[in-house]
Amino acid sequence: MPMQAQEIEDLLRQTFPDAEIRVEGDDGVHMSALVVDESFRGKNRVQQQRAVYAALKGKMDGAQGELHALALTTRAPE
Template sequence: MPMQAHEIETLLRESFPNARIEVGGDDGVHMSALVIDESFRGMNRVQQQRAVYAALKGKMDGPNGELHALALTTRVPE
C-alpha cells in the first residue's frame, strides 16, 4: 500500500522532532522530502541521508517496500 505524505512526515517527526520537514509527491510511491535539522551538524550527506532512511523504519526496503522512491534533501539550519 502506498504511503501518503503525512505518514512519511509522521515517521520522520519521531526521529527529528524539531526539524523543518516538507514532504511532497502525490502518487504515494515517488515522493520527495526536505529535512533540515541541527542533528545533522558534523555529518556528511551520506550520514544525513542514512539517518533519514533509518527513521523510515524499513518502509523503503526491497521491492515490496511501501515507498519506492524518495528524492531526499537534507541539511543543517543556517
C-alpha cells in the same frame, strides 16, 4: 500499499521532532522530502540521508517496500 505524505512526515517527526520537514508528492510511491535538522551538523550528506532512511523504519526496504523512491534534501539549519 503506497504511503501518503503525512505518513512519511509522521515517521520522520518521531526521529527529528524539531526539524523543518516538508514532504511532497501525490502518487504515494515517488516522493520528495526536505529535512533540516541540527543533528545533521558535521555529518556528510550520506550520513544525513542514512539517518532519514533509518527513521522510515524499513518502509523503503526491498521490492515490497511501501515507498519506492524518496528524493532527499537534507542539511543542518543555517
